[in-house]
Structure formats: C-alpha cells, structure tokens
Amino acid sequence: MFNDFLKKVMGSNKSDSREVAKKRLKFALIYDKLEVSDDILNALHRDIVEVISRYFEIDHDAFKLDIRRSDDFSALIVNTPILSAKHKDPRHSDL
Amino acid sequence: MIPLTPHLLPLTPYTRCILDGRIIVITSGKGGVGKTTATASIGAALAMEGKRVVVIDMDIGLRNLDVVMGLENRIIYNVVDAVKGKCKIKQAAIKDRRIENLYLIPASQSDNKNVLSPEEMVGFREIISKEFDYVLMDCPAGIERGFENSVAAADEAIVICAPEVSSVRDADRVIGLLYARSITPKLVVNRIVPEMVERGDMLNHSDVVDVLSIELIGLVPMDDQVVVCTNTGMPLVLQKKSLAGEAFRRIALRINGMADLPIEVPQSQSRFWKKLGTRLGLGK
Numbered sequence: 001m002f003n004d005f006l007k008k009v010m011g012s013n014k015s016d017s018r019e020v021a022k023k024r025l026k027f028a029l030i031y032d033k034l035e036v037s038d039d040i041l042n043a044l045h046r047d048i049v050e051v052i053s054r055y056f057e058i059d060h061d062a063f064k065l066d067i068r069r070s071d072d073f074s075a076l077i078v079n080t081p082i083l084s085a086k087h088k089d090p091r092h093s094d095l
Numbered sequence: 096m097i098p099l100t101p102h103l104l105p106l107t108p109y110t111r112c113i114l115d116g117r118i119i120v121i122t123s124g125k126g127g128v129g130k131t132t133a134t135a136s137i138g139a140a141l142a143m144e145g146k147r148v149v150v151i152d153m154d155i156g157l158r159n160l161d162v163v164m165g166l167e168n169r170i171i172y173n174v175v176d177a178v179k180g181k182c183k184i185k186q187a188a189i190k191d192r193r194i195e196n197l198y199l200i201p202a203s204q205s206d207n208k209n210v211l212s213p214e215e216m217v218g219f220r221e222i223i224s225k226e227f228d229y230v231l232m233d234c235p236a237g238i239e240r241g242f243e244n245s246v247a248a249a250d251e252a253i254v255i256c257a258p259e260v261s262s263v264r265d266a267d268r269v270i271g272l273l274y275a276r277s278i279t280p281k282l283v284v285n286r287i288v289p290e291m292v293e294r295g296d297m298l299n300h301s302d303v304v305d306v307l308s309i310e311l312i313g314l315v316p317m318d319d320q321v322v323v324c325t326n327t328g329m330p331l332v333l334q335k336k337s338l339a340g341e342a343f344r345r346i347a348l349r350i351n352g353m354a355d356l357p358i359e360v361p362q363s364q365s366r367f368w369k370k371l372g373t374r375l376g377l378g379k
Binding site for chain 1: 259260263264267268292294295296297298299302305306
C-alpha cells in the first residue's frame with residue numbers, strides 16, 4: 001500500500017507488463033486445451049450411444065451431449081431418456 | 096549368419112541407418128518469429144563445422160529462404176521436383192559459394208502446398224538423409240498441410256518462439272502436435288530485447304521455458320544485423336559483430352554434439368558495463 005503510494009509519488013518507471021503477459025498466457029493455454037472440436041464431440045456422441053445401447057433401449061433423438069464450462073471447471077453433461085433396460089448381460093450374449 | 100543389406104529392411108524411423116543424416120524441422124506455428132533466419136543461420140553454422148548440410152524451404156508458394164541466403168538467382172529445380180523425382184537431389188540442391196558444404200533446396204513458387212503429401216515426404220527423407228549429415232527444413236507458418244509435410248519427414252524439431260503472448264501460445268500448440276507425432280522438440284527463444292526484459296516489459300526466457308516446459312537450446316537477442324544481412328543476402332553467421340549470428344552459431348554447436356555449451360542470456364549494454372565494473376572492483 002505504502003509502496004504503491006511511494007511509487008506513484010516518485011514516478012517509478014518500472015512497469016510489470018511481463019507479469020500480466022505471463023498470467024494471461026497461462027490462462028489462455030488452459031482454456032485452449034479445454035476446447036473440443038465438433039468432430040471429436042460427434043465421435044464421442046456415437047461411442048457413448050453405442051455403449052449405452054448395449055444395456056438400455058434409449059431414445060436416440062433425445063440424446064444430448066454437452067460440455068459446460070464455468071470459471072473453475074469444465075463438465076461433460078450427458079443426458080438421455082431411457083426407454084427400457086436390456087436384461088441380458090451383453091458380455092455373455094454370445095455364450 | 097545372413098548378411099543384412101540395408102535397402103531390404105523396411106525403412107521406418109527405427110531401422111534407419113545410424114550413418115544417415117539428421118533431419119530437423121524448424122517450426123513455430125506463428126509467422127514472423129524468425130524461422131527462416133534461424134534455418135539459414137543454423138544451417139550455415141553447421142556447414143562451417145565441416146558438416147554436409149542442406150536447408151530445404153518447405154513454404155511452397157511463398158518461398159523466402161532463397162532470398163535470405165542470397166541464392167535466388169540460381170534456382171533451376173525445387174523441392175517439389177526433387178520429391179516427385181523429376182530431378183536428382185544433386186540437381187535441386189544449390190551450392191552456396193561462400194560456405195563450403197552448404198546447400199539449399201528452394202520451395203516451388205508456382206505450386207500449391209497440397210502438391211506434396213506427408214507420405215511422399217516420408218519417402219523423400221530416406222533419399223535425402225543418405226546424402227547429407229544435416230537436413231534442416233524451414234517449415235511454413237500454420238499447422239496445415241505445409242506443417243504436416245515438413246514434420247512427416249523429420250526426426251527432430253526445433254521450435255522458434257518470440258517472447259510475446261501470441262508466439263508462445265502458438266508454440267505451445269505446435270509442441271503438442273509434435274509430441275503427438277513422437278517428436279520431442281527443443282526450444283529457441285528468439286528476438287529477445289534485453290532492455291525490455293530488464294525493465295519488466297517482456298517475458299524473460301525462463302517465463303517462456305516455464306510455460307512451454309521443453310528443453311531450451313538457445314537464446315537469441317533482437318539484432319539489427321538480421322535485417323541488414325537479409326537486405327544483402329549475406330549469411331548472418333559470417334557477420335563478426337552480429338549478436339544473433341553468434342547465438343545461432345552456438346546453437347549449431349549444441350546441435351552438433353557440444354551439448355553442455357552454456358546458454359548465454361542476452362544482456363543490455365548498460366547491464367554489461369555495470370557487470371564489468373563490478374568485476375573490476377568499481378562500484379559495489
């Protein structure tokens with residue numbers, strides 16, 4: 001506090017754009033890595049529907065896949081209505 | 096024992112002969128950070144160490160390495176001709192008359208980047224690495240086909256990055272893409288302005304290394320001589336007073352086996368004199 005005041009009075013020419021740059025960069029890289037392309041999202045959609053369909057009868061058209069971001073975290077939200085459960089264990093279906 | 100003839104082995108990166116030359120791609124993601132200058136300078140410095148070096152301009156449609164090296168008047172064939180087998184490598188490689196053992200294969204100016212494919216480049220690497228100790232590829236900016244082609248032919252990579260936000264971000268992206276292709280790149284921080292670093296107005300090299308977390312192989316200061324040399328087509332590394340040229344020479348030495356050659360941090364003139372003064376016992 002007092003230092004800031006002194007700096008202002010003395011007209012210090014030390015600036016700190018470097019610190020700002022580093023902080024912004026770190027956040028930008030974190031956000032960049034959370035971005036998912038539509039192709040990948042579509043492939044994931046296909047795979048999840050396929051896996052769930054082994055166990056449940058689901059409404060394919062109502063299936064929803066979404067990535068929700070907030071300041072602190074990202075979440076993958078899958079929402080699907082189940083029409084009925086399949087009672088056979090798919091792993092043993094061939095036996 | 097059955098004698099193994101090398102050409103009968105499948106030519107994958109793992110079975111290539113140890114006598115084959117090293118193929119290094121110089122890349123950055125962002126344009127204008129000094130890839131072409133770095134390629135020309137490191138290539139020239141490696142040739143001055145007595146190695147047979149070819150530098151290849153992979154920026155098809157926008158060639159520039161030829162003018163930076165002052166060889167633009169001697170182009171007959173280009174990299175597309177060489178890769179497609181329309182000419183021999185010896186015909187496409189222009190010999191630099193000032194530096195022994197240095198050759199340039201220029202880009203084609205009339206073609207589109209899509210005339211070459213990564214598969215063709217993988218084939219090309221086997222031919223070119225037999226003829227030279229070092230093959231340096233000047234990768235175009237961006238991460239599209241030109242990047243794919245350059246990386247497909249390379250075993251190693253050097254990422255050039257300027258100490259500014261946009262360049263570091265693009266470098267990070269490119270490093271990710273290189274890792275995905277099992278290449279562990281090394282970093283050159285280029286265009287450092289020591290005065291700005293000292294007053295806290297530019298990312299310093301440890302900030303950049305910290306963010307990108309890859310191995311550093313050199314620090315290059317901003318240097319007016321780069322523009323002067325590009326104006327005349329003279330090799331930067333032949334310029335005795337060029338700080339950037341000196342830095343690139345040291346990078347070449349590190350690539351060429353002197354791995355523990357210390358990395359010097361560029362310093363401003365005032366800082367230099369102050370340090371000298373302290374050493375001589377002047378001041379505190």
